[in-house]
Amino acid sequence: MGYDVTRFQGDVDKDIICPIFSGVLEEPVQAPHCEHAFCNACITQWFSQQQTCLEDQSVVNVAHLRPVPWIMRNMLSKLQIACDNAVFGCSAVVRLDNLMSHLSDCEHNPKWPVTCEQGCGLEMPKDELPNHNCIKHLRSVVQQQQTRMAELEKTAAEHKHQLAEQKRDIQLLKAYMRAVRSVNPNLQNLEETIEYNEILEWVNSLQPARVTHWGRMISNPDAVLQAVIKRSLVEIGCPASIVNELIEKAHERSWPQGLATLETRQMNHRYYENYMAKRIPCKQAVIVMACEKQHMGEDMVQEPGLVMIFVHGVEEI
Structure with a gap:
């Protein structure tokens, strides 16, 4: 909307004054025929009322506007203007074409980021610092964290409930299939298919791993170590039908x-x-x-799978 004339040092040529705002041209454009110049924002607002040049009433619209000649842009760029933050204590006077660069670094900018040194360390605009209250801010942070924790706990509870429902549905489906099998023996493989899909879904939920030291396998873990691994399998949702079998195959005698x-x-x-x-x-x-080793020979895999325990050298991918 133009620059206030009083911000400039010396006299300002009337040819670079916007006739709408009566300030120095900002982002100037001109009508193509009469070549009258205006601030881009000013003339655009004017066109919302009527599609004519303010100076000579010739017909013109936004699509007709063109950039002003380079000589006018050169005149504007050389003007000396006071900083926008003069009212906040900045005494700098810069060329108009350097104004934006100066404003980005002006320490008198009321929105300049500063850090609270009273204890909380919050970064905020400079003009908000006088009204800042560390205790109030910290209470707000605590409340936000408590709200977030409550949301996470609610989400976790919902997921747990959904998982329980899924497990119950699977058990009911298995019971149904057992009943069907007793009536129709031709469907005896369906239950095994359901169990296989359950195992495959669980396997796909696990994190892939890379073993960097295969020679550090514990091929005959003791009972305590096996119990620890078994508890971990249960905790990550391993189907109950294969937990014991996997643990038995943690020993080389079953490999x-x-x-x-x-x-x-x-x-x-x-x-x-x-x-x-x-x-x-x-x-x-x-x-x-x-189920993931169909590309391996039978001498290297075992149904339903193996547990391999290492001293070290296991990394998640």
């Missing part, structure tokens, strides 16, 4: 022929990179499920 002894493991070491391992959270242990 397939290609993993059965230290010698065979060393000989088949090159095949380990083809394993798609899933990590047991927070444990140096992985699950290697047969």
